[in-house]
Amino acid sequence: MAILTALIVSPDNCRVNIFTDSQTCIQNFHKIFNTYRYRKLLKVKNYHLWFIIKDLIIRKNLTVDLIKVKGHSNDPHNDRADELAKASAKATALIAINTRSFSHSVVTAKWADKFTIFQDFRKWMQIPLNVSLYNTYINNDSIYNLAPAIKESRINWSLTHKLFKRTPHLRHDKLTRIFSYRIKNINHSLPHGDLKHKHYPKLYTDPNTWCPLCNLYEDTNCHRSICTGFNSEIISILRKF
Numbered sequence: 393m394a395i396l397t398a399l400i401v402s403p404d405n406c407r408v409n410i411f412t413d414s415q416t417c418i419q420n421f422h423k424i425f426n427t428y429r430y431r432k433l434l435k436v437k438n439y440h441l442w443f444i445i446k447d448l449i450i451r452k453n454l455t456v457d458l459i460k461v462k463g464h465s466n467d468p469h470n471d472r473a474d475e476l477a478k479a480s481a482k483a484t485a486l487i488a489i490n491t492r493s494f495s496h497s498v499v500t501a502k503w504a505d506k507f508t509i510f511q512d513f514r515k516w517m518q519i520p521l522n523v524s525l526y527n528t529y530i531n532n533d534s535i536y537n538l539a540p541a542i543k544e545s546r547i548n549w550s551l552t553h554k555l556f557k558r559t560p561h562l563r564h565d566k567l568t569r570i571f572s573y574r575i576k577n578i579n580h581s582l583p584h585g586d587l588k589h590k591h592y593p594k595l596y597t598d599p600n601t602w603c604p605l606c607n608l609y610e611d612t613n614c615h616r617s618i619c620t621g622f623n624s625e626i627i628s629i630l631r632k633f
């Protein structure tokens with residue numbers, strides 16, 4: 393954005409030297425001028441801005457050189473630029489760009505008609521998709537008793553992820569079985585008492601099935617994770633991390 397602003401105010405037919413501490417900026421600048429494959433250009437972050445910059449340079453016949461300076465090295469101009477960038481990152485007033493004036497774009501994607509998506513569309517789509525997946529998961533009936541813990545951030549996800557991914561070196565079929573067990577475990581769909589009663593009411597006629605390990609609580613998927621009978625097993629797994 394700073395480069396764009398600087399180029400807008402530059403007079404025509406002149407040489408512009410831009411000093412920046414961002415290597416990515418310099419790389420993207422060269423990428424925009426030297427890549428001819430449109431699909432590749434769309435993967436550059438803020439490619440819309442870069443397209444306008446390219447347009448401006450051609451239209452105003454500018455010669456632009458980007459020069460790398462070291463960041464945070466007491467360069468007064470670089471420090472000032474840093475300050476301004478930080479301040480505007482926090483600013484609530486957004487700058488709207490009229491995407492209709494782009495000569496390079498065939499189409500521009502918009503989210504809920506509110507803002508234009510200025511990055512690789514496929515990558516960006518992961519954000520709403522993840523939110524939707526999370527929503528489906530948290531509203532799943534089978535984990536209703538876990539949902540409050542998830543919402544209150546009481547689950548250590550990085551540890552859960554490690555535990556989930558941690559596998560001994562096994563043959564593929566055995567590995568599949570382990571993964572299937574773990575997936576059923578976190579989704580509360582293991583064949584414990586609760587599901588047995590639900591699916592085979594005629595077979596399991598007792599109103600309650602007691603946990604075979606502790607014999608203190610009902611045998612349910614929810615109890616499976618907190619049963620004291622598993623304590624030693626859980627502790628031995630945790631020690632491995």
Ligand SMILES: [Zn+2]
Nearest residue numbers: 603605606619
């Ligand atoms: Zn138990």
